[in-house]
Amino acid sequence: MNSDKQGRAMCACGSSGAAPGAEPAAAAPQCRCRTAPRAPSPAQNITAAIAAADLTGTGFLRLRSFAASNAQPVPDVIVTISQRSGTGIPDKTVTTGPEALSDDVAIACPPRSYSLDENNRTVLPYAVVDVTAEHEGYDPVHVAGVQVFDGEVSLLELLMIPVEEDETAAYTVRSLPEDFDIPTHKLFEGGESSGPTPLSACRPRILDQPIIPEKITVHLGRPSANVQNVTVSFRDYIKNVASSEVYPTWVGSTNPTIPGL
Numbered sequence: 425m426n427s428d429k430q431g432r433a434m435c436a437c438g439s440s441g442a443a444p445g446a447e448p449a450a451a452a453p454q455c456r457c458r459t460a461p462r463a464p465s466p467a468q469n470i471t472a473a474i475a476a477a478d479l480t481g482t483g484f485l486r487l488r489s490f491a492a493s494n495a496q497p498v499p500d501v502i503v504t505i506s507q508r509s510g511t512g513i514p515d516k517t518v519t520t521g522p523e524a525l526s527d528d529v530a531i532a533c534p535p536r537s538y539s540l541d542e543n544n545r546t547v548l549p550y551a552v553v554d555v556t557a558e559h560e561g562y563d564p565v566h567v568a569g570v571q572v573f574d575g576e577v578s579l580l581e582l583l584m585i586p587v588e589e590d591e592t593a594a595y596t597v598r599s600l601p602e603d604f605d606i607p608t609h610k611l612f613e614g615g616e617s618s619g620p621t622p623l624s625a626c627r628p629r630i631l632d633q634p635i636i637p638e639k640i641t642v643h644l645g646r647p648s649a650n651v652q653n654v655t656v657s658f659r660d661y662i663k664n665v666a667s668s669e670v671y672p673t674w675v676g677s678t679n680p681t682i683p684g685l
Contacts, residue, residue, distance in 0.1 A: 473548035473612070479513075481535040481574030483551060484528040489520040489559070489582040497524030498584045501559045505529060508552045520582075528577060536574035539671040548612060549573070549671065557582045569606035576672045610669060 489501040501520040507513040513532055520526045533551030538544050551572040557565040562584040572578045607613075640658045643649075 473546065479532040479534060479551070481533045483531050483533045483572035483574050484577045485531050485553065485555075485570065485572055486528050486577055486579045487518070487520055487526040487555070487557075487582060488579065489524045489557065489584055491562075492583045492585045498559055498562065498582075499524045501557050501562075501582060501584065503558075503582070504556045505531075506554045506556075507531070508554070531572040533572050533574050536576075536673045539573060539673045542611075545612065545614060549673075550609070555580060555582075557584070559584060562586055565604075567604045567606065569608075571606065571609060573672050578672075609671070611671060 485505065487501075487503050489498045490496060491498050499520060499522045501524070503518050503520065503526065505516045505518070516529060518526050518529055531551050531553060534547060534549055536549075538547050539549035541549075553570045553572060555565075555567045555570055557567075563586075565582050565584060567580060567582075570578065570580055637658045639655050640661050641653050641655050642661060643653050
């Protein structure tokens, strides 16, 4: 707390009170620090949205583990599943088994009615879980923000990266966990689509018939980012794109914006 030239107490926001020994003015300016509360951060909003959910629904999480080097299955990966704070639900530990594919793990989540209400912006319509995967000979993997919807199966593919061994060293140094953070779903967050802004210089062209590619090259970052391009199956790509733009509960006549999808 500072003071101005008249000796009046002055707050950091610039408002001042009465001078020492003087009666306060009838219309003295009120401190803006007290009258203008700070807007909650996105993390606070999500925490409140999670706490508001009643978790009476049940969704399922399926885990598949494979090696990043050759896409071969990695069996018996130990996976810890933690629901976000505020739910009071204990952690679950499962394995991906000999086939590198886990059984469906039941996850308590909000009823699907929240995801079908297009005006819902207060109660998160899905459960949020964090997943940690570990296996001897591989770096641990941590995926935060996995979304699980009532009545739906969420498939999480765990990309296991082998530990690099130095033949000249007496021991192997494990890397820090590979961290992946899934952002809040765009439909709940609101605002614009997650895609880049279309280029105004592009000229639209209508094809005689739809052309669906077998594979597509994907740039792993923003258009200007210096990251690699990878070629993936178009079917897998479009499923990932759709899951980040619409809720999986939007099927057929229950879809509030695209009837008959």
